[in-house]
Amino acid sequence: MFGSYLVPAAELRDVCGTLEDVLVQLHGDHGDMKLQLVLAPMTADQAGKQFMATNNLESFLEPKLVDTGVKEFKDRIGTECFYVSADLSREDVSAAEISLFLKHALDAADLITEAAVQRLKSLQFKKGQ
Numbered sequence: 001m002f003g004s005y006l007v008p009a010a011e012l013r014d015v016c017g018t019l020e021d022v023l024v025q026l027h028g029d030h031g032d033m034k035l036q037l038v039l040a041p042m043t044a045d046q047a048g049k050q051f052m053a054t055n056n057l058e059s060f061l062e063p064k065l066v067d068t069g070v071k072e073f074k075d076r077i078g079t080e081c082f083y084v085s086a087d088l089s090r091e092d093v094s095a096a097e098i099s100l101f102l103k104h105a106l107d108a109a110d111l112i113t114e115a116a117v118q119r120l121k122s123l124q125f126k127k128g129q
Contacts, residue, residue, distance in 0.1 A: 001041060004119050030088060030108045038085040039116055044078045051077060082120060086112045 002009045005024045012019060023040040042050065057070050088105040 001039070004122070005039060030112060033088040033090050033105060033108060035112070036087040037112065037116070040083045042081050042083045044080055047077050047079070047081050047083070048074055050083065082117060084113045084116050
């Protein structure tokens with residue numbers, strides 16, 4: 001996160017000493033949609049806890065007592081990762097336009113996530129930062 005979304009860690013020592021964790025929250029827009037973007041590196045434990053905090057996970061299971069999909073997915077993300085949450089919204093969507101808005105929002109979330117990851121990957125690792 002340092003050097004891409006934030007200044008190098010050394011430049012923040014006077015503010016918070018040794019950094020333990022970071023979360024970046026950006027507010028803006030994407031086309032005609034408002035955007036709230038949350039970015040954070042996560043440990044394997046944090047990733048698992050974040051996933052398990054998802055509301056209504058049981059809604060994705062069939063049959064409810066036998067399906068192992070949630071456990072398998074949680075096991076797959078059980079590693080250090082880069083968390084990206086893109087919340088897209090509009091206030092002026094009519095009932096007839098909801099499915100079109102949903103498609104545009106999903107397409108935009110894909111583009112935003114790819115751009116966020118590419119920005120992070122474009123950095124060269126510098127020891128101690």
